[in-house]
Amino acid sequence: MRHNRTPDPMEPTLHSDRQPDAVPDFASGVVQDDLTAGAGENAIELKATEGLSQGQIVRRRFLRHRGAIVAMCFLAATVVLVTTSIGWGPIPGWWKHDYHTTYPIAIAGGRPTLQISFSEGVHIGEHPFGQDTVGHDMFAMTMRGAQQSLTVMVLIGLLATLIGVIVGATAGFFRGKVDTLLMRFTDMMIAIPVMVIGLVLGRWVNGASALTLGLALAFVEWMAMSRLVRAEFLSLREREFVDAARVAGASNTRIIVKHILPNAVGVIIVNATLLMSAAILLETALSYLGFGIAFPDISLGNLVSEYQSAFSQRPWLFWWPGFFIIVIALCVNFIGDGLRDAFDPRQRRIPSARKMARAARKLAAR
Numbered sequence: 001m002r003h004n005r006t007p008d009p010m011e012p013t014l015h016s017d018r019q020p021d022a023v024p025d026f027a028s029g030v031v032q033d034d035l036t037a038g039a040g041e042n043a044i045e046l047k048a049t050e051g052l053s054q055g056q057i058v059r060r061r062f063l064r065h066r067g068a069i070v071a072m073c074f075l076a077a078t079v080v081l082v083t084t085s086i087g088w089g090p091i092p093g094w095w096k097h098d099y100h101t102t103y104p105i106a107i108a109g110g111r112p113t114l115q116i117s118f119s120e121g122v123h124i125g126e127h128p129f130g131q132d133t134v135g136h137d138m139f140a141m142t143m144r145g146a147q148q149s150l151t152v153m154v155l156i157g158l159l160a161t162l163i164g165v166i167v168g169a170t171a172g173f174f175r176g177k178v179d180t181l182l183m184r185f186t187d188m189m190i191a192i193p194v195m196v197i198g199l200v201l202g203r204w205v206n207g208a209s210a211l212t213l214g215l216a217l218a219f220v221e222w223m224a225m226s227r228l229v230r231a232e233f234l235s236l237r238e239r240e241f242v243d244a245a246r247v248a249g250a251s252n253t254r255i256i257v258k259h260i261l262p263n264a265v266g267v268i269i270v271n272a273t274l275l276m277s278a279a280i281l282l283e284t285a286l287s288y289l290g291f292g293i294a295f296p297d298i299s300l301g302n303l304v305s306e307y308q309s310a311f312s313q314r315p316w317l318f319w320w321p322g323f324f325i326i327v328i329a330l331c332v333n334f335i336g337d338g339l340r341d342a343f344d345p346r347q348r349r350i351p352s353a354r355k356m357a358r359a360a361r362k363l364a365a366r
Contacts, residue, residue, distance in 0.1 A: 008107070015317060024214075026289075028118050037207070043154035052132040052205070057283075058266075058342045058343055059342075061341060061342035062338050062339060062341075062342035065337070065338035065341055065342065066199070067334045067337065067338065068334050068335050068337060068338020068339070069335075069336050070334070071330065071331040071332075071334030071338075071339075072331070072335055074327060074331050075327075075328065075329065075332065075335070076330035078146070078324070078328060078331070079150065081143070082093065082143045082146040082147050082150065083147070084159060085096060085120065085139075085140075085143045086099060086140050086143045086147075087143060088147055095139065095140060095143070097126075097127070097137040097139070097140045098135075098140055099136065099137065099140040099141045099143070099144040099298060100137035100296070101136075101137075101190060102134050102136060103126075103127070103131065103135045103137060103309075104135060105131055105135055106125065106126045106127050106131065107127075108132050109313075109314065110127075110131035110132060110133065110135075110138075111130055111314075112127065112128055112129055112130040112138075112316050113125025113126050113128055113130075114128035114129070121250060127139065129142055129315040129320050130314070130317065130318060132307070132310075132314075132317060138316065138317060139318060139320075141298055142300075142320045142321055142324060144297075144298045145243050145298045145299045145301075145302065145303050145321055145324075146300060146324050146328070147210075148210040148293055148297060148299040148300075149210075149212040149280055149283055149284065149299050149300045149301070149324075149325070149328070150280075150328070151211065151214060152210050152213055152214040152217070152279065152280070152283040152293075152299070153214075153216075153276050153279045153280040153283065153328070153332075154276070155210075155211065155214025155215060155218060156214050156217050156218045156221055156275070156276065156281055156282070156283075157218075157221075157272055157273075157275050158218075158255060158272075159214070159215065159218035160218045160219075160221040160222040160225060160275055160279070161222075161225055161268065161271075161272040163218065163225075164217070164222040164223070164225025164226040164228075164229060164266060165225065165226075165228070165229050165261075167182055167186065167222065167226040167229075168225065168226035168227065168228065168229025168230040168231075168232075168233065169229055169233055169256055169260070169261065170182060170228075171183055171226070171230045171233075172229065172230035172231070172232070172233025172234045173236065173237055173256055173260065174232050174252075175234070175251065175257075175316040179230070182226075183227075183230070184229065186226055189220070189223050190223045190224075194220050194282070195285070197220040198217055198220055198282055198285075198286050198291070199286065199289070199291050201216040201217060201219075201220065203317075204216070207291075207326050209297065210293055210297070210299070212321075213283070213292060213293060213298035214283075217283065217286075217320050219276060219280060221278070221279060224271070224275075225268075225271055225272070225275060228267055228271055229264060229267065229268065230264075232264040232267050233256075233260055233264065234262045236263050236264060237260060239253075241259060242259060242260065244253060245258075257343070266339075266343030266344070267343075268341045269339055269343070270336055270340045270343060271332075271336075273336030273339060274330055274333070274336045275330075275333055276332050276337065277329050277333045278330035280325065280328055280329055280332070281303075281329060283299065283301060283326055284290035284299070284300055284301035284304070285301065286301065287300070287301030287302040287304075287305060288301045288302075288305040289298045290305065290306055291304070300321045300324055301321075301325070303317075304321050304322055304325070305316060307321075
């Protein structure tokens with residue numbers, strides 16, 4: 001038997017279109033502030049990138065990275081200095097001394113003639129970086145060493161990146177037996193320490209030019225790049241634009257070159273810069289151990305190894321090559337950090353409190 005019950009006025013009424021519970025009063029202010037802050041930050045980000053292409057967005061983000069810009073200026077100044085000072089290839093040099101001629105000792109002990117004072121200004125002199133015991137000009141030798149080290153760094157960076165991209169792209173796109181074969185070979189190469197392979201190759205090409213050493217060392221620095229590119233290709237090959245290209249009849253080569261590779265260029269460029277910074281340290285270590293560029297040619301690591309015993313009596317022979325090694329490696333690392341932040345969409349510049357407040361006022365006025 002059905003009984004009619006009088007509804008309790010305190011009992012909540014059930015409706016099919018029941019709205020969600022309201023936010024409690026004690027938290028409403030915090031939630032509202034968070035929403036306003038998030039909306040303001042998104043509005044600022046969208047306004048800053050409105051109407052810009054992906055390349056323009058990356059360029060603007062990179063130019064906002066002060067450390068990368070300063071490092072790029074220092075690296076460019078270093079390249080210009082070492083290129084034009086003693087000459088490089090067809091480029092004539094403006095420095096009056098060369099790196100293989102002995103000169104009379106200008107100051108006792110071969111001390112540097114460079115003097116900097118607030119009253120008299122900057123005085124360069126005949127040998128600003130000093131001289132060694134037989135009279136070689138240290139400035140010319142340091143410039144020559146930087147030239148060779150930069151050559152090896154660029155060769156290793158470009159060739160190792162090229163090999164790593166080819167191996168990683170092939171393994172990640174085709175998968176299956178091709179992926180297994182290439183990755184097992186990569187794992188075998190990774191299992192052998194890079195320094196050991198570098199020592200063997202360095203001994204094999206000992207006394208050769210920077211070109212030969214750079215070509216040899218490029219074959220021991222591509223493994224990390226290949227694994228990163230493979231992981232990126234495994235992710236990108238399943239995206240909708242790749243399926244659309246297949247439906248349109250595009251070949252595998254066109255899909256790799258025209259569709260997947262441009263979307264992986266951020267990972268490739270960032271890791272190429274980091275690879276170049278590691279390359280100059282590898283060349284320095286091999287030359288320091290005597291397995292890199294050897295006499296009669298010069299590299300920065302060779303100079304550090306040659307004059308390490310003179311550190312206590314003539315430290316300027318050790319300072320300047322080490323200084324240029326540190327400057328070049330740090331500059332390339334900072335540029336790599338700037339490129340990583342520019343290509344990573346999750347790396348967003350946090351707006352200042354003033355910009356956040358201005359954006360919140362604009363949203364409230366709408």
